Amino acid sequence: MSESYVRNVIEAALLAADTPLPVAELTRLFEDSARPSAQQVRAALAALAAEYSGRGIELKETASGFRIQVRRELAAEISRLWPERTARYSRALLETLALIAYRQPITRAEIEAVRGVTVNPNIIRTVIERNWVRVVGHREVPGHPELLGTTREFLDYFGLQSLDELPPLAEVKAMGDFNLSLGLGGEDAAAAAPAPSAPGGAAADSPEGDDSPEDDELSAEGDGSRELVAGPRALDG
Numbered sequence: 001m002s003e004s005y006v007r008n009v010i011e012a013a014l015l016a017a018d019t020p021l022p023v024a025e026l027t028r029l030f031e032d033s034a035r036p037s038a039q040q041v042r043a044a045l046a047a048l049a050a051e052y053s054g055r056g057i058e059l060k061e062t063a064s065g066f067r068i069q070v071r072r073e074l075a076a077e078i079s080r081l082w083p084e085r086t087a088r089y090s091r092a093l094l095e096t097l098a099l100i101a102y103r104q105p106i107t108r109a110e111i112e113a114v115r116g117v118t119v120n121p122n123i124i125r126t127v128i129e130r131n132w133v134r135v136v137g138h139r140e141v142p143g144h145p146e147l148l149g150t151t152r153e154f155l156d157y158f159g160l161q162s163l164d165e166l167p168p169l170a171e172v173k174a175m176g177d178f179n180l181s182l183g184l185g186g187e188d189a190a191a192a193a194p195a196p197s198a199p200g201g202a203a204a205d206s207p208e209g210d211d212s213p214e215d216d217e218l219s220a221e222g223d224g225s226r227e228l229v230a231g232p233r234a235l236d237g
Contacts, residue, residue: 007044014068022065063155105147
């Protein structure tokens with residue numbers, strides 16, 4: 001079996017698949033009598049990555065495996081293919097997701113202590129329905145509140161192999177215009193400062209101390225958008 005044939009089969013599979021494919025699954029694409037080794041598959045993947053260098057697509061490894069995707073720097077242009085389905089993530093949802101990612105496992109009460117407002121249950125429901133967050137246990141305190149953590153899908157969506165690849169907190173704040181105190185140095189979440197007002201003087205959350213209805217969903221337009229570039233998925237236990 002030629003190296004070019006192995007590379008072509010792998011490339012076709014990655015283009016056809018709607019999820020990242022691990023090396024073990026890629027090897028199973030071939031007949032038993034001519035099945036390449038994991039090392040050969042990885043060599044083919046490396047060849048594809050080199051071939052895509054400088055092009056509009058790239059080979060990306062995430063927590064679940066490998067995928068072919070649009071280069072991040074071209075996402076804005078390619079998103080014009082779906083102008084009516086632009087994803088817009090609310091400040092409240094992004095702050096909540098960031099807290100879960102950086103402080104997991106974390107309870108809803110601890111999220112509220114950091115943000116200084118009540119978390120709208122629709123936000124938690126949304127991130128769970130999108131398989132970005134799951135219940136990973138219960139805190140051993142009265143009431144046994146649920147502990148929330150990110151999922152493997154979260155890592156895949158944001159293009160990460162592990163939580164160690166999460167960007168520095170300063171970059172997250174800059175991208176989302178956040179001003180959260182996430183207590184990453186081991187401080188108690190209850191001691192963290194609440195989030196300030198949003199840019200332009202508007203409150204980031206509703207006057208009632210709860211996330212506003214507009215923050216319930218990921219997008220105010222349609223039911224979501226086709227994703228061009230993945231961003232975080234957390235490791236399943």
